[in-house]
Structures are given as C-alpha cells and as structure tokens.
Amino acid sequence: MLGFGTFTHSNTSTGRKPGMGYDVPEGVDIRGRYDPEFATVLTKEALQFVVELQREFRNHIKYAMDCRKEAKVRYNNGALPGFDPATMYIRDAEWVCAAVPPAVADRRVEITGPVERKMIINALNSGAKVFMADFEDALSPTWENLMRGQVNLRDAVNGTISFQDPARNRVYKLNDRTAKLFVRPRGWHLPEAHIFIDGEPATGCLVDFGLYFFHNYAAFRQKQGDGFGPFFYLPKMEHSREARIWNNVFERAEKMAGIERGSIRATVLIETLPAVFQMDEILYELRDHSVGLNCGRWDYIFSYVKTFQAHPDRLLPDRVQVGMAQHFMRSYSDLLIRTCHRRGVHAMGGMAAQIPIRDDPAANEAALELVRKDKLREVKAGHDGTWAAHPGLIPACMEVFTNYMGNSPNQIETMKRVDAATVSEEDLLQIPRGVRTLDGLRLNTRVGIQYLAAWLTGTGSVPLYNLMEDAATAEISRVQNWQWLKYGVELNGDGLGVKVTLDLFGRVVEDEMARIEREVGKEKFRKGMYKEACKLFTQQCTAPTLDDFLTLNAYNNIVIHHPSGSSRL
Numbered sequence: 267m268l269g270f271g272t273f274t275h276s277n278t279s280t281g282r283k284p285g286m287g288y289d290v291p292e293g294v295d296i297r298g299r300y301d302p303e304f305a306t307v308l309t310k311e312a313l314q315f316v317v318e319l320q321r322e323f324r325n326h327i328k329y330a331m332d333c334r335k336e337a338k339v340r341y342n343n344g345a346l347p348g349f350d351p352a353t354m355y356i357r358d359a360e361w362v363c364a365a366v367p368p369a370v371a372d373r374r375v376e377i378t379g380p381v382e383r384k385m386i387i388n389a390l391n392s393g394a395k396v397f398m399a400d401f402e403d404a405l406s407p408t409w410e411n412l413m414r415g416q417v418n419l420r421d422a423v424n425g426t427i428s429f430q431d432p433a434r435n436r437v438y439k440l441n442d443r444t445a446k447l448f449v450r451p452r453g454w455h456l457p458e459a460h461i462f463i464d465g466e467p468a469t470g471c472l473v474d475f476g477l478y479f480f481h482n483y484a485a486f487r488q489k490q491g492d493g494f495g496p497f498f499y500l501p502k503m504e505h506s507r508e509a510r511i512w513n514n515v516f517e518r519a520e521k522m523a524g525i526e527r528g529s530i531r532a533t534v535l536i537e538t539l540p541a542v543f544q545m546d547e548i549l550y551e552l553r554d555h556s557v558g559l560n561c562g563r564w565d566y567i568f569s570y571v572k573t574f575q576a577h578p579d580r581l582l583p584d585r586v587q588v589g590m591a592q593h594f595m596r597s598y599s600d601l602l603i604r605t606c607h608r609r610g611v612h613a614m615g616g617m618a619a620q621i622p623i624r625d626d627p628a629a630n631e632a633a634l635e636l637v638r639k640d641k642l643r644e645v646k647a648g649h650d651g652t653w654a655a656h657p658g659l660i661p662a663c664m665e666v667f668t669n670y671m672g673n674s675p676n677q678i679e680t681m682k683r684v685d686a687a688t689v690s691e692e693d694l695l696q697i698p699r700g701v702r703t704l705d706g707l708r709l710n711t712r713v714g715i716q717y718l719a720a721w722l723t724g725t726g727s728v729p730l731y732n733l734m735e736d737a738a739t740a741e742i743s744r745v746q747n748w749q750w751l752k753y754g755v756e757l758n759g760d761g762l763g764v765k766v767t768l769d770l771f772g773r774v775v776e777d778e779m780a781r782i783e784r785e786v787g788k789e790k791f792r793k794g795m796y797k798e799a800c801k802l803f804t805q806q807c808t809a810p811t812l813d814d815f816l817t818l819n820a821y822n823n824i825v826i827h828h829p830s831g832s833s834r835l
C-alpha cells in the first residue's frame with residue numbers, strides 16, 4: 267500500500283471559503299477539487315452511505331488484502347495455486363444461483379468503455395445488448411474522471427444524457443433502444459485518495475459503487491432492469507472471501523434502499539490465476555446476486571506472471587503468443603463455461619484486442635477476421651456472450667453469436683460442457699509455449715511507456731498499433747519485462763542467444779523513446795508525459811521486487827489535492 271498519512275480535519279479547516287466546499291457528513295474530508303456539478307453527486311446523503319459501507323467493511327477488506335499478501339508469500343516460496351480441499355463440498359454439491367433477470371437473459375455482445383460522456387452515449391446506442399461502463403481497466407482514476415463519470419452515469423440512467431461536440435457541430439443523444447448498463451467499480455486494492463473517511467483514504471470501489479448505487483438504483487430498476495438491478499461487473503478478485511464482502515455490500519445497499527434482496531446482480535471477472543480455482547466458491551458466495559462469470563483474459567495473463575514471479579521455470583513467451591489457443595487459457599475458458607452453466611448463469615467470453623483500422627481496408631478486414639475467429643471459438647465452446655472494445659466490431663460479433671445461437675438468448679441450458687469437469691490443476695497451470703524475442707521486449711517497452719503517458723494525463727484506454735490497450739494489457743508488458751530482466755532470460759526466438767540484461771533494456775528504452783518521438787511527432791512528445799512515463803515504466807520493470815499493480819504504483823502521480831498546498835499522499 268502507499269504510505270497514506272492520516273488527516274482528520276473537515277472541509278472548513280482546509281482553507282475553503284464557507285459555502286464553497288462540499289457538504290459532508292461527520293468524519294469525511296474531501297480533498298478533490300470543488301465543482302458544483304460534482305456536488306450534485308457528492309451529496310451529504312450519498313456520502314453518508316459511502317461512509318457506512320466504509321466503516322462496516324474496512325476491516326474485512328483489510329483482512330482480505332492481508333490474505334492476498336500471505337498467498338503471495340506462499341507462491342513466492344514455491345507453492346502453486348490450486349483447488350482448496352476445504353471447500354470441496356461447495357464444488358461437489360448440486361446448487362444453482364438465483365434465476366437470471368429477464369432484462370439481461372440475452373447478453374450476446376457487450377461493449378465496454380470508460381465512463382466518458384460521449385463514449386457512454388455511443389456505447390449505449392451501439393447495438394450491443396449490454397454496455398459495461400468502466401471505472402477500472404479503461405479509466406485513469408483521476409478525480410475529474412471519476413466524478414464526471416458519476417455525473418455522466420446518473421444522466422445516462424435518467425435518460426437525459428447529451429453531449430455537444432462543437433468541432434463536429436454534432437449533438438449526441440440516446441436512441442430509443444439502448445444497451446443495458448453494467449458498471450465496473452475499481453478493484454478492492456485501490457484507494458480513493460481524494461476522499462478521506464475517519465482520517466484514511468476511502469476504498470475506491472466503495473466510492474464508485476456507493477455513489478452510483480445511491481443515485482441510480484430507483485431509476486435504473488424502473489427504466490433498465492425491469493424491477494432488477496443495478497447491475498455490476500466485479501474485477502480482479504483472488505478469493506471467494508472477497509466475493510463474500512461484495513455480497514454483504516449488496517445486501518447492505520438493498521437494505522438501505524428498501525429493495526428486495528437479490529435485486530442487485532453482478533458478473534465476476536475471473537481474471538486472476540488464484541480465482542480460477544475458486545469459481546464455484548465465488549458463485550456460491552454471490553448465488554443470490556450473480557449473473558455469471560467473465561473470462562478477463564488480459565488480467566488473467568498478467569496474473570499468471572505475477573503469481574509465478576518467483577518461478578523462473580514458468581516464463582512467458584512474447585505477449586502476442588499468449589492467446590486463447592494456449593492450453594492453460596483454453597482450459598480456463600472451458601472450466602468457466604462448465605462452472606457457470608452448471609450453476610445456471612452466464613459464462614461470458616473476453617475481449618479481443620483488435621479495433622477497426624480506418625486507413626487500410628485490407629488490414630481492417632484481417633483484424634475483423636481475427637475477431638470473428640475468436641468469437642466463433644467462444645460461442646462454439648459454449649460462451650453466452652462476448653466483449654467488444656469498439657462499436658465498429660459489434661456487427662461482426664453479433665453475427666457470429668447469432669448465427670450459432672439463433673433466437674436463444676444464451677446457452678446456459680444447452681451447453682453444459684460436462685466434458686470440462688475434468689479440467690485439472692495441471693491443465694490450468696500448464697506453461698505457455700512459444701519463444702521470446704527482442705521485438706517482444708521492444709513492443710512491451712513501447713506500448714508500456716505510451717500507455718502510462720496516456721494514463722498520467724487522464725486517459726485509461728488508447729489505440730496503439732491497431733490494438734486496444736488498457737491497464738490490463740499494459741500490465742502484461744510491465745510484468746513480462748520485469749520477469750525477463752529478473753531472470754536474465756535468453757531471447758530464444760531470435761537465434762542469437764541474446765540475454766535480457768539491464769544494459770540491453772537501457773538501450774531498448776532509449777531506442778523505443780526515439781521511435782515514439784518519431785511516431786507521435788516532436789510537438790506531441792514534448793507536450794505529453796512520455797519522459798515521466800518512461801522513468802516510471804523503467805523503474806517498475808527494474809524494481810528488485812515486483813509491484814503488485816502498475817496503477818497503484820503510479821497513483822500518486824494523478825492525485826491532486828485542493829486547495830493547492832495541502833499534502834499529497
């Protein structure tokens with residue numbers, strides 16, 4: 267964790283003029299910039315709800331994070347993750363989750379994107395069945411992004427959201443038919459350093475969830491969920507005890523709102539290696555609030571490296587070679603489908619990183635073909651739906667799923683995948699095959715630096731080399747470089763026997779910075795945060811011990827406390 271200082275004064279003692287600060291409940295200090303629009307979501311009542319969640323669950327969260335640390339020590343001492351004998355009774359028993367709400371029975375194509383105003387409108391209008399609005403991988407969690415995101419979501423749920431693009435003289439508004447909204451709060455590990463509760467930074471996801479739920483549950487249930495909802499995606503969990511906390515948070519929220527237990531529904535991303543051994547247990551904890559699991563494939567690859575950071579016998583090949591055809595990835599998807607369908611809920615596929623290529627029709631068609639192939643593999647395997655990163659991909663994804671599923675909303679009852687019940691620990695941990703190359707090291711470096719430069723300036727998802735890059739894909743670049751450097755690996759795909767050393771990495775960084783400058787142009791390079799990003803990325807790749815998350819390590823750089831002069835974390 268970052269070294270957070272304690273801070274106990276209220277708004278009035280931070281130097282703001284009376285009447286200029288947020289109206290906060292006892293124990294809350296808001297250090298983010300005051301904005302009258304933000305004040306419409308940072309109401310005293312909504313903050314009181316966040317405070318209650320924070321006070322009730324902070325010790326549970328702390329315990330869960332301590333357990334993560336203990337597990338890391340075990341893995342670093344040579345242990346492998348696996349199925350827990352103590353919860354075999356949950357895996358072996360026959361039980362199902364609550365019935366899927368009719369409003370989201372059909373989720374064949376879901377679009378994702380940050381909680382940015384224009385993108386929210388475009389995504390809701392995109393023709394996808396679901397839009398996952400993201401406070402997580404696709405968002406740089408600056409105060410401005412987070413608070414504007416809350417305002418945007420409130421307007422979207424109310425149906426009043428609009429956006430005027432002066433450059434194009436175009437006004438964006440919602441269509442009559444829109445995608446169903448899911449919201450992804452941040453992971454348990456991320457603090458919100460602009461809101462202090464009882465002298466400590468709030469838990470980021472409780473702020474995201476609490477404010478969104480408080481302002482939107484009533485309108486959402488009426489306009490979007492046919493009596494159910496709101497709906498969520500839950501990221502980066504490592505153990506079912508973390509799902510239990512979410513379940514308790516949901517019950518607490520339902521009680522506060524006076525709505526039926528089981529109204530809130532969530533899809534959990536299985537995107538950490540430890541969590542793949544906990545899928546039944548996670549669904550069991552959330553059985554009254556679940557709408558399935560999703561293959562968060564990019565974070566999953568990142569987590570494979572992170573979990574095995576002290577296992578030099580498990581090095582990854584180049585990032586581009588770690589696809590769904592690898593045995594460990596296919597096994598994970600198969601077991602996820604088997605588990606979800608046995609428990610009566612959706613098994614969602616993952617994100618193909620290709621995006622449309624506007625200026626090259628042949629390359630565009632090749633990218634689309636890769637997406638189609640990926641989606642065909644998913645639907646044939648039994649997935650009930652999939653993710654698209656861009657509106658331009660929705661027709662292709664929709665076509666593949668509809669050709670295969672026809673009018674059925676999903677495959678929960680028809681694709682039980684009993685054959686996948688035998689997927690074993692060995693299958694899930696099998697070392698990925700492939701080779702390591704200097705090009706791989708260069709690409710990781712070029713992408714990692716450019717992504718961080720964007721993230722530092724408030725953009726959390728970017729197009730790079732015709733692919734979508736977000737926090738999860740950038741993590742792969744970072745940890746892979748770290749792993750190769752740590753073990754001085756041989757780049758065995760080049761046939762030259764070159765080893766990855768600090769010296770080689772230093773030269774690669776220099777070359778790639780020069781290349782980035784050429785590609786983006788001198789002016790953009792000078793005005794951007796490429797040098798800062800380079801310094802951070804280099805530090806992260808060469809650190810003696812691996813940082814748990816690049817976004818946590820870099821977070822201080824985007825924390826801006828107001829009034830200016832008050833301490834940063």
Ligand SMILES: CC(=O)SCCNC(=O)CCNC(=O)[C@H](O)C(C)(C)COP(=O)(O)OP(=O)(O)OC[C@H]1O[C@@H](n2cnc3c(N)ncnc32)[C@H](O)[C@@H]1OP(=O)(O)O
Binds near residue numbers: 386734
């Ligand atoms: C690993 C994971 O967690 S995956 C999930 C998290 N990641 C994401 O959600 C990434 C989502 N995708 C994106 O952010 C974007 O598609 C990017 C950054 C990759 C590319 O965005 P752009 O460079 O703006 O793409 P492009 O210029 O082709 O956009 C064309 C139009 O589509 C819109 N658009 C592009 N992607 C999206 C999206 N995901 N949702 C809504 N609208 C979108 C743009 O806003 C633009 O609209 P306009 O024509 O009205 O101005």
Ligand SMILES: O=CC(=O)O
Binds near residue numbers: 565616
């Ligand atoms: O969140 C999705 C992922 O692939 O990571």
Ligand SMILES: [Mg+2]
Binds near residue numbers: 564738
């Ligand atoms: Mg992810």
